[in-house]
Amino acid sequence: MLLRRGHFPVPRPFVAGLEEAPGSVVGVGPGFDEALYGREVTALTGGGAFAEVVIAPAARTLDAEGLDPCAAAALRRATPTAYDLIHTVTRVRPGDRFLVYAAAGGVGSVAAQFAAPPEPAGSSAWSARSAWSGTPNVPPTPPGSAATR
Known part of the structure; x- marks a missing residue:
């Protein structure tokens, strides 16, 4: 605009x-x-x-x-950024617990997928987003909770 x-x-x-x-x-x-x-x-x-x-x-x-074209477009920006955040910047290791904030966006939704078990094995991934995201790959937040795995 x-x-x-x-x-x-x-x-x-x-x-x-x-x-x-x-x-x-x-x-x-x-x-x-x-x-x-x-x-x-x-x-x-x-x-x-x-x-x-x-x-x-x-x-x-x-x-x-x-x-599909949307997933293809995400390969160039969101996927490398998310991978770098999980594996290089935060260095998530087995047994770690962490929160992926804004998991309904491009980088957040891919980061939540990279961070969830089995990669890295044994880690616990939580994601936060608004009540309605319109993003089909991010599960809805259960009633009464602020985060979902």
């Missing part, structure tokens, strides 16, 4: 979509395998991800065959 109202000046023409661009490969550059045509991928772009066609370096493209 702020962009549409002119609060953030952008060069024109402008195509929205900051980073994650899921879709099918429709062309490859020189030196790349033409068998990639038609493969489902997700790419990290510098902008314009909502365009009909996006050009992205192969190094910033991941295979997303069989994933």
Whole structure:
């Protein structure tokens, strides 16, 4: 909304979509395998991800065959961030108890999945979110409780 109202000046023409661009490969550059045509991928772009066609370096493209576009887009940002938080920043170990706050969001919902047993084995994961999240992968909070596993 702020962009549409002119609060953030952008060069024109402008195509929205900051980073994650899921879709099918429709062309490859020189030196790349033409068998990639038609493969489902997700790419990290510098902008314009909502365009009909996006050009992205192969190094910033991941295979997303069989994933729906929303899950594919999450691979580029939420998944690595969540993995890093659980395994590098907090270093969750077997037997640890911890809370994943805002578990209905992109990073939170993936972090709750990484943190729950069996990875790391024996840990106890709790997640907190609002009463209704609209996120199908996060279980509803039981009545009378503020957290759910």
